Amino acid sequence: MADAASTPPCVEVVDLHKRFGPLEVLRGVSTRVDRGSVVSIIGASGSGKSTLLRCINYLELPTSGEVRIDGEAVGFERRPDGQVRKRSAREIARFRQDLGMVFQQFNLWPHLTVLGNVVEAPLRVRGMPKREAMELGRACLARVQLSEKADEYPARLSGGQQQRVAIARALAMQPKVMLFDEATSALDPELTGEVLEVMRGLAADGTTMIVVTHEMAFAREVSDRAIYLHNGLIEEEGPPAQVFGDPKSDRCRQFLAKLLH
Amino acid sequence: MGNWERLVWNQRDVLLQGLLVTIEICAIAFAVAIVMGLGLALIRLYVRPLRWIAGFWIEYCRATPIFVQLMWVNYVWPELIGWPTSFYTAGWVALALQSSGYLAETFRAGIENIGRGQREAAAAVGMSPILAFRRIVLPQVLVMIAPTIVTQFTVIVKSSTLVSVITVQDLMFQSQRLVNVWYEPIEILTATAALYILFIFAVSALGKALADRLRLRYGLGT
Amino acid sequence: MFSQNLREMLDLALFWEYRQILLAGLAFNFYVFAVSAVVAVSLGFLAALGRVNPLRPLRWLGAIHVETFRNAPDYVMLVWVHFVLPLLLSQMLGQRITFAPFVSAVIALGLVYSGYLAETFRTGIQAVPKGQIEAARACGMGGALIMRRIILPQAVRMMLPEAMNNFVSLFKATTIVSLITVPDLMYRVSMVTQQEMRPLPLYTGAAITYFLLIWGVAALARAGSERWRRKIWA
Ligand SMILES: Nc1ncnc2c1ncn2[C@@H]1O[C@H](COP(=O)(O)OP(=O)(O)OP(=O)(O)O)[C@@H](O)[C@H]1O
Ligand SMILES: [Mg+2]
Numbered sequence: 014m015a016d017a018a019s020t021p022p023c024v025e026v027v028d029l030h031k032r033f034g035p036l037e038v039l040r041g042v043s044t045r046v047d048r049g050s051v052v053s054i055i056g057a058s059g060s061g062k063s064t065l066l067r068c069i070n071y072l073e074l075p076t077s078g079e080v081r082i083d084g085e086a087v088g089f090e091r092r093p094d095g096q097v098r099k100r101s102a103r104e105i106a107r108f109r110q111d112l113g114m115v116f117q118q119f120n121l122w123p124h125l126t127v128l129g130n131v132v133e134a135p136l137r138v139r140g141m142p143k144r145e146a147m148e149l150g151r152a153c154l155a156r157v158q159l160s161e162k163a164d165e166y167p168a169r170l171s172g173g174q175q176q177r178v179a180i181a182r183a184l185a186m187q188p189k190v191m192l193f194d195e196a197t198s199a200l201d202p203e204l205t206g207e208v209l210e211v212m213r214g215l216a217a218d219g220t221t222m223i224v225v226t227h228e229m230a231f232a233r234e235v236s237d238r239a240i241y242l243h244n245g246l247i248e249e250e251g252p253p254a255q256v257f258g259d260p261k262s263d264r265c266r267q268f269l270a271k272l273l274h
Numbered sequence: 275m276g277n278w279e280r281l282v283w284n285q286r287d288v289l290l291q292g293l294l295v296t297i298e299i300c301a302i303a304f305a306v307a308i309v310m311g312l313g314l315a316l317i318r319l320y321v322r323p324l325r326w327i328a329g330f331w332i333e334y335c336r337a338t339p340i341f342v343q344l345m346w347v348n349y350v351w352p353e354l355i356g357w358p359t360s361f362y363t364a365g366w367v368a369l370a371l372q373s374s375g376y377l378a379e380t381f382r383a384g385i386e387n388i389g390r391g392q393r394e395a396a397a398a399v400g401m402s403p404i405l406a407f408r409r410i411v412l413p414q415v416l417v418m419i420a421p422t423i424v425t426q427f428t429v430i431v432k433s434s435t436l437v438s439v440i441t442v443q444d445l446m447f448q449s450q451r452l453v454n455v456w457y458e459p460i461e462i463l464t465a466t467a468a469l470y471i472l473f474i475f476a477v478s479a480l481g482k483a484l485a486d487r488l489r490l491r492y493g494l495g496t
Numbered sequence: 497m498f499s500q501n502l503r504e505m506l507d508l509a510l511f512w513e514y515r516q517i518l519l520a521g522l523a524f525n526f527y528v529f530a531v532s533a534v535v536a537v538s539l540g541f542l543a544a545l546g547r548v549n550p551l552r553p554l555r556w557l558g559a560i561h562v563e564t565f566r567n568a569p570d571y572v573m574l575v576w577v578h579f580v581l582p583l584l585l586s587q588m589l590g591q592r593i594t595f596a597p598f599v600s601a602v603i604a605l606g607l608v609y610s611g612y613l614a615e616t617f618r619t620g621i622q623a624v625p626k627g628q629i630e631a632a633r634a635c636g637m638g639g640a641l642i643m644r645r646i647i648l649p650q651a652v653r654m655m656l657p658e659a660m661n662n663f664v665s666l667f668k669a670t671t672i673v674s675l676i677t678v679p680d681l682m683y684r685v686s687m688v689t690q691q692e693m694r695p696l697p698l699y700t701g702a703a704i705t706y707f708l709l710i711w712g713v714a715a716l717a718r719a720g721s722e723r724w725r726r727k728i729w730a
Binding site for chain 2: 563564567568569570571572573575576579580583584668669671672674675682685686689695696699700702703706707710711714
């Protein structure tokens with residue numbers, strides 16, 4: 014355990030396939046995300062970025078392949094005797110607690126206050142005592158600079174504020190990894206800054222993050238590694254300086270060139 | 275199985291005759307309700323002095339249970355105004371009254387929904403208000419409220435079972451008569467219930483399909 | 497003649513004279529309403545859960561329940577439950593079973609209105625945006641918890657006006673239970689009419705009573721549910 018190299022990576026994806034009927038959206042994706050690192054995923058619309066994220070926390074059931082969190086497969090259990098057993102929905106839900114997800118459309122619960130949104134899962138899923146949950150909730154809101162909005166309802170907040178609440182809600186699960194699916198795409202341009210700022214802060218604090226984004230400058234700045242996804246396959250993967258600055262793949266080069274115009 | 279044949283299949287003529295009476299009385303009530311509903315809606319919208327009377331009448335028809343309405347029309351109206359003189363008439367009058375209240379509100383909402391712009395555009399090309407209503411407003415309203423009208427017809431069919439209470443010889447009446455003859459209610463009443471359920475299901479499915487097609491044709495989506 | 501009749505109609509003294517008997521009848525309308533509402537809400541909720549269930553057989557069961565009872569006329573259902581259901585149960589259990597009229601009334605109306613309410617519930621449940629449910633799943637919440645904490649609080653408010661309409665219809669439907677001799681207001685009106693031979697003031701009185709009651713309650717319910725709906729987050 015003392016040896017860093019021997020501990021399993023935080024998230025490991027092995028030969029992941031996903032099809033929707035005849036359409037194969039993921040065609041064998043394998044990668045790993047180490048603890049404390051930030052991985053960004055870029056790629057054209059429809060390349061399967063969202064599907065990959067959603068398969069990682071089993072919102073979509075992968076057609077085949079494996080997702081491992083801290084070395085444990087999410088979808089099934091390997092018994093010591095070598096037998097493999099599919100996990101129940103309840104067990105998979107337990108794994109999801111370790112994965113905080115932030116959606117493009119915020120998806121806040123409008124009938125709960127901001128603080129209510131944040132403490133819902135700690136209270137009801139983790140079974141945390143109320144006092145402790147409230148403290149945790151307020152701490153998470155402080156991290157996204159929204160302490161003063163705790164008792165507002167989501168509908169009264171701007172888009173940027175709503176997305177920050179969604180981030181706080183995910184943080185409150187104290188997850189091992191945060192997954193961001195185009196967290197700023199639904200926002201007006203002048204509101205993206207505040208959300209990116211919060212994400213930058215998380216990265217600086219050493220949060221493990223997988224970030225699907227169209228904000229290339231941001232991705233280049235914060236990530237330790239970048240992945241270019243094309244038609245359900247990893248086409249290019251490496252340090253951001255390489256992927257953004259000198260990609261080996263022509264498709265990735267073209268994709269980046271198009272974005273610059 | 276023998277019972278089904280003896281009690282239901284062999285009585286099919288009687289039952290079908292009853293079904294025909296049901297369809298007939300519902301059709302009459304439906305037609306009257308639409309005309310009355312439209313009239314009431316127009317009065318409520320455009321005839322200022324009569325507005326409150328129409329409003330009261332609509333509320334009365336909507337808030338009184340159909341069975342109470344039926345008894346009231348059947349027992350009270352003849353003494354009060356000498357009409358209706360037959361149970362059959364009392365039956366469709368009560369059914370029509372009930373639905374006219376709902377339809378009036380539906381029409382009103384529909385008419386109010388067609389913006390002033392439509393009417394002004396019609397006036398701008400020289401249409402009289404009445405012509406504009408008939409050619410421009412009403413067709414749009416009908417397309418818009420078609421689903422509600424279909425629902426209202428199924429409500430009439432369901433309520434029509436009650437006219438058997440005042441001896442109108444509809445399906446419900448015939449089936450209860452058969453029960454009284456044979457004293458074997460299981461097959462007859464089950465068949466009757468199934469017939470009603472299937473009939474109403476078919477009517478609403480068909481009506482919904484028609485209404486959807488109508489709306490689709492005018493680009494109002496589903 | 498007309499004005500004399502009108503005076504007789506509005507002379508509700510007769511109606512007043514029998515007020516105690518009639519009021520006791522009206523109470524029966526409320527009993528029937530209350531108990532069948534409980535039956536209808538419980539069955540309707542189960543059927544709605546069936547209709548939105550990921551399991552296909554349950555979806556089918558829910559759909560059959562809804563389509564059967566929503567399309568069944570109240571009166572036909574009432575007669576069927578009162579005269580056929582006990583016979584079927586007797587055959588099945590091998591012992592004679594009969595239903596008291598009140599029991600039949602409650603079962604029949606409960607079944608029919610469970611069909612309407614199920615559709616109302618389903619519409620409310622499905623009106624909650626899918627993204628919110630995904631967010632809940634992503635937080636590790638399970639199906640029951642999501643239903644209780646995320647879907648129902650929003651669905652209840654969204655479906656309230658339509659549910660109110662369903663309840664008003666159910667109350668109106670309670671007037672037909674007199675036809676299987678539940679001694680409600682209409683039943684007593686027809687009894688008194690047979691004694692007094694004066695249908696005019698009696699039926700008019702009944703009509704006015706029901707009208708005022710239902711109209712008043714419906715208006716209150718509408719105002720109340722609108723206010724509740726508009727409250728806070730919308
Ligand atoms: N539930 C689904 N059923 C069927 N097809 C789906 C489903 N979800 C996604 N797809 C398809 O899978 C493909 C990849 O979708 P995905 O959302 O993963 O792309 P993306 O890379 O996130 O694109 P974007 O940048 O537009 O968000 C698309 O062609 C999409 O139509
Ligand atoms: Mg996407």
